[in-house]
Amino acid sequence: MYLNLDCYLILRTSKVLVEKDPGLTGNLLVERLGGAHIELVSKEEYAKLGSATLTNLLKEKLLKEGRRPYVIPVGGSNSLGTWGYIEAIREIEQQLPTGTDEVGFDDIVVACGSEGNLIMESLWVYGSQVAKKMSQLPSGGTIAGLSLGSSLSKLNAKVHAFCVCDDPDYFYDYVQGLLDGLQAGVRSHVIVDLQNAEGLGYATNTTEELNFLKEVAVSTGGKAAYGMIKDMAENPAKWEGKNILFIHTGGLLGLFHKVEEMGSLAGKWRKMDIDDSIPRKDGIGKNVLVK
16 A cells, blocks of 8 residues: 555566466565555566556546556656656756865766566556555666756766666667757757667576675666766776766565575575683573573
């Protein structure tokens, strides 16, 4: 439940798992503990029907039950949701120091792609009331909002987006549609630089990427950071002397289904070595009951 709203999530999964409990890993644990209703579809069904048809089917079903759903598209990316990251630019400006110590950013780097851990679409419903939720946008809406907001602000930093799914051409077109929906009057190719960082595929990592992720996990994350560092190494003149703001838009919970892949990279463990000569006394340790 979020603000007393019921949430219905359409999840894409494999054909062999579509009739099985999706489990409680990563995002699913948080979403299902929050009361989300999960609707599973196979990747094949999604490919043939598309997200608009699937959400419309669920929407019509809920309408027949006397409810009034509000549909949130993939990643929350629509022209309305784009305002979330336009506002984010304004907040960034407010946090920057002013006066003699004024420091700005030349470039903004961010990931581009759906980070919903198989979450594709959601509908929020509450009785007969229309429910609206603007979500943070980890896909095309992120890029549209950041790039438009930056170009209109005094920040005026160039936005670089590393695509973790699909390709740059797809996202240039998608972002352009969002910008046109806002009647922004600008071209996506002008205000954002999109680069491919998909690697082996969405939510699939190479050993090199996982090693990099371990090194930077405490402060950032994922393919976008890897793509940025890789591009800096290959094109140093492009980034030299610049102040860069990297915006981490999420994806941390996606690590939970990579336990086997990350196991060899995790910190070591061992049974604590306590010499027999150390004095012992039953009950001295708090919260420990010895019988």
